[in-house]
Amino acid sequence: MTDPQGGRRGLSAARRTVQSRIRFTSLRLRLVVVFGLVALTAAVSASAIAYWLNREAVLTRTQDAVLRDFQQEMQNRASSLPVHPTQDELQHTAGQMANSSQRFSVLLVATDEQGRTVVGNSDLDTFTLEDVPKSLQKAVNKQQSASSAGGHAYHLYWQRIVDGDKPYLVGGAKVIGGGPTGYMLKSLEPEAKDLNSLAWSLGIATGLALIGSALLAQAAATTVLKPVHRLGIAARRLGEGQLDTRLRVSGTDELAELSRTFNSAAESLEKKVADMSSREEASRRFVADMSHELRTPLTAITAVTEVLEEELDAGTGGLDPMIEPAVRLVVSETRRLNDLVENLMEVTRFDAGTARLVLDYVDIADQITACIDARAWLDAVELNAERGIMARLDPRRLDVILANLIGNALKHGGSPVRVAVREEGEELVIEVRDHGPGIPEDVLPHVFDRFYKASASRPRSEGSGLGLSIAMENAHIHGGEITAANSPEGGAVFTLRLPRDASPLVEEEKRNGNGTEGNAR
Incomplete structure (x- = not known):
């Protein structure tokens, strides 16, 4: 036959095991998630700062070199042109300026002797005036007041633009004292590729840091949760009555101190339960021995009281009427005492489990x-x-x-x-x-x-x-x-x-x- 109580106990034990595993996994998951979030935040912050600093450094270095070279070319070549150059002169000068070490495109704009606008381009149909932002053209052509000795009325301006998905640097300046206005266009695509490679590298590093933090969190969780899991199992065994349960203590950290406290509490509980059990056993033994010892004299007393009761019931007058109430009291109390002894014997058997x-x-x-x-x-x-x-x-x-x-x-x-x-x-x-x-x-x-x-x-x-x-x-x-x-x-x-x-x-x-x-x- 099936044992419903045993089945319920088994189901209850299985449920407790599943619940403990769920709690254990949940705590482990929380530790891993917290470690991962901290690592991810730190890695993303560090990567973002590193990317921004490197981006600014790369772009600023390239920009300064290009603008410095363009300014030098404007001073050396564009300023040597006549005030009203021809288109061929502009075209030839633009080509010379484009052959500088920075390799940028040049656009020169001036007016000829008839007042018409002439344009010289180092890369025909590649860099035109439409490619220059209006705001930059306006800033370049606007005459500024000289702010100090040796100051110039016209300055060099620059702007970063994106054409399609390609970044460019556009700069412009005007020859002081009359002459052409020059614009240059420098592709920043190599720098963008370098920065993209840097971003990918930082992203990979962030991913590796996240994976490393997850592994580290797993190891830390295992280190922390193993003693906690052992403590939970020991506490459950202690609750099931296995009072000799003890934890192995190693180290001097807080978990080791917790294990020592548990062992001390379990030892104290075991001693108290053993003391209570011995006292209870002694009490049961005393009641059983007392009841057993009382049965012999009670048997004799019962026999005597039965004789007295028969005399009372017979009504022969052999007993003094003055003592008849006392005899009846003795008979009833003897019967009550006999029942009490039998009940105590029965209670003792239940307590002893026999x-x-x-x-x-x-x-x-x-x-x-x-x-x-x-x-x-x-x-x-x-x-x-x-x-x-x-x-x-x-x-x-x-x-x-x-x-x-x-x-x-x-x-x-x-x-x-x-x-x-x-x-x-x-x-x-x-x-x-x-x-x-x-x-x-x-x-x-x-x-x-x-x-x-x-x-x-x-x-x-x-x-x-x-x-x-x-x-x-x-x-x-x-x-x-x-x-x-x-x-x-x-x-x-x-x-x-x-x-x-x-x-x-x-x-x-x-x-x-x-x-x-x-x-x-």
Whole structure:
């Protein structure tokens, strides 16, 4: 047969393992992401700054060299032209200027003697006046006032432009004192290619830095999370009762200190639990020994009280009427003490884990009838149970449960007590209802506690306060449960739920080596 409780435990353990792995992976992922973001931010910032600085340096160096060469050519060649040169003169001078070390295109613009505009171009149809921005033409042709001695009325101007996807540097100047206006065009494509190569290099370096940071974060996460994972496993084992669990401590960092603290706490907990267990064992042994030792004198006392009780019932007058109440008190208290000792013995067996099920097939209606008849409760109990409802249970323990529930109802609730039996699937449900005042709400949570009595002013009532707790223990050993409640119609209702077949529990006990036996007739 399947073990539903074992299956639930296995599922719960698997769920805890999956949850711990998810949390572990999540924390690892967060560490990797944080490391990656920090590395990415640092790498991108460094790459952007490096690219911007190199870009400005490359462009400024190229620009200064070209403009300086163009200015020198304007001074050496364009200024030697007449005030009104011809187109051939402009064309020849432009070609000479373009052959400088910087290799730029030159455009010379002037007016001839008839006042017409003539143009000289080093690269025909490649660099024309339309290629020069209007703002640059206006700045070049605008005469400025000389600001200092040796200052010039016309200055050299430049501008960077993009034609299509190609960058260019355009510069212009005018010959002072009359003469042509010169423009030059220098392609910056080689520099742009160099800068693109630099950008690719910086991008690759950023990617490698990101990958390196991820690997570093993975290694750091492993270093940090392994002790945390081991600590989680150790804490879980400690919670499952493995109090000898300890962590291996290495190093002097915070995690090592945490491991030492855990080991210290586990050791202290183990000592305290061991001390409590030894005290509990000693207490159980004391109760068991005391109960066992009390049985011998109680047997003799019981025999004497039975004789006295027979004398009282016979009414022969052999006893002094003055001592008759005392004899009756002794008889009742002896019977109560005997019940208390038997209950203590039973409680001790439950606490020690030695209580065993002896199973048999029983007719529930017959079992309840036998319990009521044995205690002479037939006139006070109404039974609503169909014959033929069979269950595989321990008859003796079921009798103990029923006797305690029905006896409690008769004692505290009053007759008539109604006992109803029904089936709910694989469960057997027995309800015991009385017609008393019910159970106070503040008492309901404690009715199954040992030695608990609802009225503190009657500590010496007939009951020992163990009956309902023993009934609950017997229900638990069957895999069942007892609940207490107040009926809306008045009175208290105790509901006993038991499996119709307790064999799976017996099989589980056998597998666990506890030696529980089941009999069948």
